[in-house]
Amino acid sequence: LSLSLSLELPLSPPNFLALSLSLSLSLNFYRLLGSVENICQDEVLPPNSPWTCPGDRVFFDASVIWGLVGPRRIFGPLGNYGALINWFFLGGALGPVLVWLLHKQFPNQQWIKLINLPVLLGATASMPPATALNYTSWVAVGTLFNFFVFRYRKTWWQRYNYVLSAALDAGVAFMGVLIYFSVSMEDKASLHWWGTAGEHCKHASCPTAKGIHVDGCTPAASNCP
Incomplete structure (x- = not known):
């Protein structure tokens, strides 16, 4: 079907590939929702x-933070983080300059030039919903093959x-x-291990905003070890 459509439609291969991917994803989403x-x-x-x-939950939470609640009540003077966090972007801007200065100061230390702060900091953008397990495996495999x-x-x-x-x-x-197809669809078995056991803290969902109290949550309960 794809081959016949590609021959009949006046589309270039890249455009046809994009069309095929869009249709496949749309049909899969429609099937899952139903x-x-x-x-x-x-x-x-x-x-x-x-x-x-x-x-999707991370995207929804970001929409609530920036659209419904507003950055002033999250990162501004009305939030828990304070106004200092708004200046953290300077760390990302000055970090590569610091690495460059260290490389110039210590030219014999070859490992300094291997530090790529844009990659290290940019990769953390996927931290929610990715877990620390994703990043430790990435670091282990990357270090093994791209260094040793x-x-x-x-x-x-x-x-x-x-x-x-x-x-x-x-x-x-x-x-x-x-x-x-072999495990999840037919519910043949369930995987139980610490990596799928959630936050390991029953108070992880407790609110931390000032003046908000929920039954079963105390101000000290939100700080899990």
């Missing part, structure tokens, strides 16, 4: 349900590193589909 009961509703979903929509293998087995790195990166991405996608 087939998964209570999708994206944590309160009524069964335990360990994979349909909690963490990415690159330094001591450069020929192997030049020949296979790009293929390895594509294989890891494809493996994640393949295993996601395999686990869904």
Whole structure:
């Protein structure tokens, strides 16, 4: 079907690929919304349900923070963080300059020039909903292949590193589909381990705003060890 459409429609390959992806995603979203009961509703979903929509929830929370509540009550004088956090952008702007100055001051320290603050800071933008487990595995694999293998087995790195990166991405996608059809769709088994056990703190959902009190929450309860 895709081949016949590509031959009949006057579209270039990139445009046809974009059209195919858009249609596929739209159809999948439509199917999920109609087939998964209570999708994206944590309160009524069964335990360990994979349909909690963490990415969409982060987008919704950001819309509430910036649109409904307003930045003044979050990051301004009426919020809990204070006005000092509004100047943290200077750290991101001056950080690369500091790394450059350190490299000029200590030219023999080759590891300094490997520090890429835009990558390190920009990657944290996905921290919600990603967990620390995602970042530790990223650091471990990246350090192993892009530092040790690159330094001591450069020929192997030049020949296979790009293929390895594509294989890891494809493996994640393949295993996601395999686990869904073999385990999740039929609810054959449930995975129980500390990485899927939530916040490990029963007070993690307690409000921290001043003057707001909820039954079962105390001012000290919001600070979990």
